[in-house]
Each structure stands twice: as structure tokens, then as C-alpha cells.
Amino acid sequence: MKPLLWCVLLLSLTVNLSVNFVVDEGALQILLSVCSGVVLIGSGIGLWMLRDRGDAQVY
Numbered sequence: 001m002k003p004l005l006w007c008v009l010l011l012s013l014t015v016n017l018s019v020n021f022v023v024d025e026g027a028l029q030i031l032l033s034v035c036s037g038v039v040l041i042g043s044g045i046g047l048w049m050l051r052d053r054g055d056a057q058v059y
Contacts, residue, residue, distance in 0.1 A: 005050070016037060
């Protein structure tokens with residue numbers, strides 16, 4: 001699961017960065033940036049929730 005989330009995170013980051021150079025300004029650029037940003041945040045949260053907590057102490 002983690003490798004898939006890492007791939008999705010890197011792909012959405014690449015898409016988000018390249019949208020600014022490939023797509024002309026307008027609603028399509030905003031829509032693609034928002035969608036890839038949501039996917040980026042979602043995969044980041046998924047990776048954070050699946051992280052190895054190790055010897056975390058509860059206070």
C-alpha cells in the first residue's frame with residue numbers, strides 16, 4: 001500500500017507542477033491544479049496514517 005501511495009504522491013506532485021507550464025490560464029488550469037492538489041493531500045494523509053510509529057510513548 002505504501003509504495004502505491006508514494007507513486008500517487010509523486011505523480012500528483014509532478015502533474016501539479018507541470019499543469020502550470022502545459023495548460024493555458026483559465027478554468028481548466030484551476031480545475032486540474034485543485035484535483036491534483038486534493039490527490040496529493042490525500043496520499044500524504046494516507047502515508048502519515050500508515051507510518052511506523054516505532055516506540056512512541058503515550059503521555
